Amino acid sequence: MDPLREALEKKKRKLFVPYLTFGYPDVSSFCTLLRICEEEGADAVEVGIPHSDPVADGPVIQTTSFAALKQGVTPPLVVEVMAGVSLSIPLIAMTYGNIVLQYGVGRFARDFREVGFRGLIVADFPLEAWDFLKEAQGLLSRILLASVTSPLERVRRIAEVSEGFVYLVSGKGVTGKTEVDFSALKERVACIRRHTSALVLPGFGIHNPRQAATLAEYTDGVIVGSALLEYIIRNRDTATWMEGFAALVRSYRRALDGAA
Amino acid sequence: MEKWFFGEFGGRFVPETLVHPLEELEEAYEYYRNDPEFQEELKLYLTTYAGRPTPLTYAARLSRELGGARIYLKREDLNHTGSHKLNNTLGQVLLAKKMGKKRVIAETGAGQHGVATATACALLGLECQVYMGAVDVERQKLNVFRMQVLGAQVIPVYSGSQTLKDAINEALRDWVRNVDTTHYVIGSVVGPHPYPTMVRDFQSVIGREAKEQFLEREGRLPDYVIACVGGGSNAIGIFSAFLPYGDVRLVGVEAGGLGLETGKHAASIGRGRKGVLHGSMSLLLQDEFGQIQETHSIAAGLDYPGVGPEHAFLAKTGRAQYVTATDEEAQEAFCLLARTEGIIPALESAHALAYAVKIAPSLPREATVLVCLSGRGDKDVEVVMRSLAKEA
Ligand SMILES: Cc1ncc(COP(=O)(O)O)c(C=O)c1O
Numbered sequence: 001m002d003p004l005r006e007a008l009e010k011k012k013r014k015l016f017v018p019y020l021t022f023g024y025p026d027v028s029s030f031c032t033l034l035r036i037c038e039e040e041g042a043d044a045v046e047v048g049i050p051h052s053d054p055v056a057d058g059p060v061i062q063t064t065s066f067a068a069l070k071q072g073v074t075p076p077l078v079v080e081v082m083a084g085v086s087l088s089i090p091l092i093a094m095t096y097g098n099i100v101l102q103y104g105v106g107r108f109a110r111d112f113r114e115v116g117f118r119g120l121i122v123a124d125f126p127l128e129a130w131d132f133l134k135e136a137q138g139l140l141s142r143i144l145l146a147s148v149t150s151p152l153e154r155v156r157r158i159a160e161v162s163e164g165f166v167y168l169v170s171g172k173g174v175t176g177k178t179e180v181d182f183s184a185l186k187e188r189v190a191c192i193r194r195h196t197s198a199l200v201l202p203g204f205g206i207h208n209p210r211q212a213a214t215l216a217e218y219t220d221g222v223i224v225g226s227a228l229l230e231y232i233i234r235n236r237d238t239a240t241w242m243e244g245f246a247a248l249v250r251s252y253r254r255a256l257d258g259a260a
Numbered sequence: 261m262e263k264w265f266f267g268e269f270g271g272r273f274v275p276e277t278l279v280h281p282l283e284e285l286e287e288a289y290e291y292y293r294n295d296p297e298f299q300e301e302l303k304l305y306l307t308t309y310a311g312r313p314t315p316l317t318y319a320a321r322l323s324r325e326l327g328g329a330r331i332y333l334k335r336e337d338l339n340h341t342g343s344h345k346l347n348n349t350l351g352q353v354l355l356a357k358k359m360g361k362k363r364v365i366a367e368t369g370a371g372q373h374g375v376a377t378a379t380a381c382a383l384l385g386l387e388c389q390v391y392m393g394a395v396d397v398e399r400q401k402l403n404v405f406r407m408q409v410l411g412a413q414v415i416p417v418y419s420g421s422q423t424l425k426d427a428i429n430e431a432l433r434d435w436v437r438n439v440d441t442t443h444y445v446i447g448s449v450v451g452p453h454p455y456p457t458m459v460r461d462f463q464s465v466i467g468r469e470a471k472e473q474f475l476e477r478e479g480r481l482p483d484y485v486i487a488c489v490g491g492g493s494n495a496i497g498i499f500s501a502f503l504p505y506g507d508v509r510l511v512g513v514e515a516g517g518l519g520l521e522t523g524k525h526a527a528s529i530g531r532g533r534k535g536v537l538h539g540s541m542s543l544l545l546q547d548e549f550g551q552i553q554e555t556h557s558i559a560a561g562l563d564y565p566g567v568g569p570e571h572a573f574l575a576k577t578g579r580a581q582y583v584t585a586t587d588e589e590a591q592e593a594f595c596l597l598a599r600t601e602g603i604i605p606a607l608e609s610a611h612a613l614a615y616a617v618k619i620a621p622s623l624p625r626e627a628t629v630l631v632c633l634s635g636r637g638d639k640d641v642e643v644v645m646r647s648l649a650k651e652a
Contacts, residue, residue: 052551053425053537055432056275062419074549097273098536102550124536126276128261132541147277149439154280169277173437 004044004118004141004164007090008199008220011043014256015165015201015221016212018228018249019046019094021064022081023073025236031085033232036246038087041253045087046121046223049075049095056096056123058176060226063233075103082115092119092143092164100133109139119143119164127158145169148184152191159192165199166192167223170206170215176226178205180215189218209255216259224252264453267576269543269569272452273536278432281439286454288359293461298358305350306465309383310340312347314466316473321600329623331616332482333603333633334470334498343606343635344466344494345376349445351462353380356443363387363438366445367431369396369424369490370560371403372606372635373447378412388412391430393423396560403639421554424564428538448491449568452539456568463497470630471501478628484619486511487632488611489529489582490561492568494634499580509581512571513611515557516584526555528567529575529582542569558587558643559607561635585614591644593617594637606635607643 008015018037023030037045050065050073057065082091093112100108100122109120120140125133127144136142141163146155148171159166170185171178185202192200202215203223212222231248235241264271272282292298306312315338319331336344349366356364364386368374374390381388390407394416397404404414420426428446435444449456449463474482485502487495489512502508517525525531532543537552545553545565557563574580585593590607593614598604605613609632616631623629637644 052420053429055429055538056436058433059419066420069551076549096536096550098544098546098550100550101535102533102546102548124273124275124539126272126274126279129271129273131261145276147275147279149277149280151280158276169275172277172439174275174433177433177437 002141002163004090008043014216014259015043016041016252016256017044017046017201017223018042019048019223019225021048021050021068022078023068023071024064025232027081037249038089040246040249042089044090044092046092046094049078049093049099051096051099056174058174058226060176060230064229075099079111079115087116090118091116092121093117094121097122097125105133106135109136113139121167143167146188148172148181155188155191156195159196159198162198165201168200168202169204170202171204173205175204180205209251212252213255213259216256221256266570266573269541269572270453270456271541272539274452274539275436277436282452289454289458292355292358302351302354310346313469314338316470319601325600326617326620328620329627329629331620332630334466336466336634337636341376341379343372344463344497345373347465348459348462348493349376349380352445353384353386357384357386361441361443363442364445365389365431365434365442366447367391367427369563371400372561375403375406377445378407378410382410390414391417391427393427394418395422425552448493449496449570450491450538450566456570459493460496460500463493464500466497467501470498474630481505481508482628482630484509484511484629486612486616486629488513488562488608488634489567489571490564490608492571494632496568496570498632511615512580512582513615514582514584515559515562515611516586517556519586520584524556526557526562526564527584528565529571530584537566540569542566543572558590561608583615585611589614591647594644604637605633606637607640609634
């Protein structure tokens with residue numbers, strides 16, 4: 001079994017995986033946010049490596065990505081900063097294919113693994129496109145996305161080869177802007193359960209703890225990105241936004257523990 | 261997967277949500293491409309509505325003034341809406357209608373593709389929304405109004421650099437949300453498979469006509485075929501008929517902007533590196549970390565940091581050659597053609613012409629050059645007027 005999957009299964013609880021954009025709102029606050037996620041019960045953190053053309057992302061992650069880029073965030077900076085951060089939970093890099101290709105696939109996988117990353121999600125690389133990322137194999141778990149528009153036969157194929165977990169896109173849409181399509185989602189979870197033993201985490205558009213708990217009743221947990229980042233965008237001018245962020249993460253943790 | 265690629269370029273690099281819709285599109289296109297009824301219907305629109313075939317014009321006074329090769333113009337400027345763009349939008353909107361889609365979206369930079377899409381939608385009765393970078397909305401007010409008059413809704417895009425590439429991003433995001441009801445009409449030979457192939461096929465009518473017209477007129481094939489390259493649809497359209505003839509030199513002209521050395525240009529083949537943008541592997545203007553760079557050209561239709569994968573392939577194999585013309589050279593060609601032939605070309609097309617102007621004098625009298633005049637320049641007179649006033 002791959003190490004990411006093993007680490008997640010050991011938790012024996014519904015998984016909470018927050019998404020944060022690296023370097024947002026600034027590098028040092030981002031590092032504090034990571035620490036807060038760890039302390040408040042996140043089971044892994046997805047770290048967005050920003051791209052100038054994030055086609056799979058809605059307005060919130062576009063905003064955080066452009067802000068991070070403006071501050072000079074680059075993949076080498078991510079490696080440099082993360083080398084000085086030690087966490088007890090695995091990190092998962094989420095980015096776009098061109099960022100990995102230009103860094104060099106093998107080099108990306110080695111450098112990111114070295115500083116605590118265990119998985120890789122590439123928003124614009126579906127199953128077939130991973131032929132171009134072969135050199136990451138064995139270094140970073142290949143986490144594939146399945147969508148409510150993917151035919152069941154394809155969902156099955158994706159679940160069979162996805163490592164770590166299956167990232168189930170919860171509706172038709174981009175991050176933050178998606179209406180969760182419960183019936184299409186359920187059908188796909190059932191398909192994955194029937195044919196594989198893969199972990200399934202829905203993501204895209206999950207925006208409150210109650211909804212997270214509902215989804216976790218038949219999945220293995222949830223991924224929450226835009227809802228957390230939107231909180232930061234709205235509140236980062238206040239004195240207590242970090243405490244507020246901690247409380248928000250805690251509220252997801254509790255809701256998921258209640259659903260277990 | 262091989263048919264998705266032109267050598268190492270092309271492919272389908274899209275969010276999972278779009279994989280199945282692209283498969284459906286590919287299937288539908290394969291079906292209708294071989295359906296005589298569809299082809300007849302499209303042909304009828306192209307002839308009785310768009311005004312095809314467009315003429316081949318011998319540019320006598322221009323050729324004489326340059327004193328070398330004889331220059332011919334394939335007159336896509338005389339196509340309805342004023343450019344080659346309508347060849348593609350008629351094809352795709354008709355296909356969308358056959359697929360039962362009710363709504364069509366498109367991106368546009370200068371507005372030419374937006375206008376052509378809005379036109380085809382008005383003709384065939386489909387709802388149309390066009391994404392356009394906020395910067396371009398400001399620069400191209402007249403085309404915004406044209407689209408609105410045609411019944412389309414123009415949606416300004418405020419993200420990123422607020423230009424063409426961001427309009428494509430936003431159209432892709434819309435498509436992800438609305439795949440059931442909506443067809444996305446991409447405006448050039450870019451994007452994920454099957455777009456580069458499908459758009460080429462719809463534009464290949466330019467080459468088929470030009471080859472036949474040229475043979476009739478000259479009794480042989482041209483020595484050079486020259487076209488401007490933004491995404492590359494008019495160029496692939498005219499090249500496609502001449503690809504099998506190794507003696508015909510194919511030349512694509514990219515936007516040299518203020519000069520390649522200034523970094524302010526849109527020469528994706530000339531100065532780009534291999535990478536992935538908007539669904540395909542191609543040559544891109546990007547920084548060392550894979551972030552897409554902003555481009556510059558006086559011709560809004562060439563102002564794009566990528567290029568169709570088939571052009572990247574033709575460049576790599578050497579079958580076609582890619583050069584650049586600067587803003588200034590394009591403007592000079594724009595004025596020269598107006599003065600010698602009474603034709604005001606689009607600034608995009610003026611890039612192709614500029615290269616013909618450069619090589620014609622040193623070629624013998626028997627040599628022939630075929631230039632794709634992809635559009636008319638009415639949309640550009642204001643830009644040229646302002647630019648010339650600045651120089652004076
Ligand atoms: C007249 C004209 N020519 C050329 C182009 C460039 O597109 P392509 O390279 O796809 O032909 C445009 C794009 O807007 C255009 O309007």
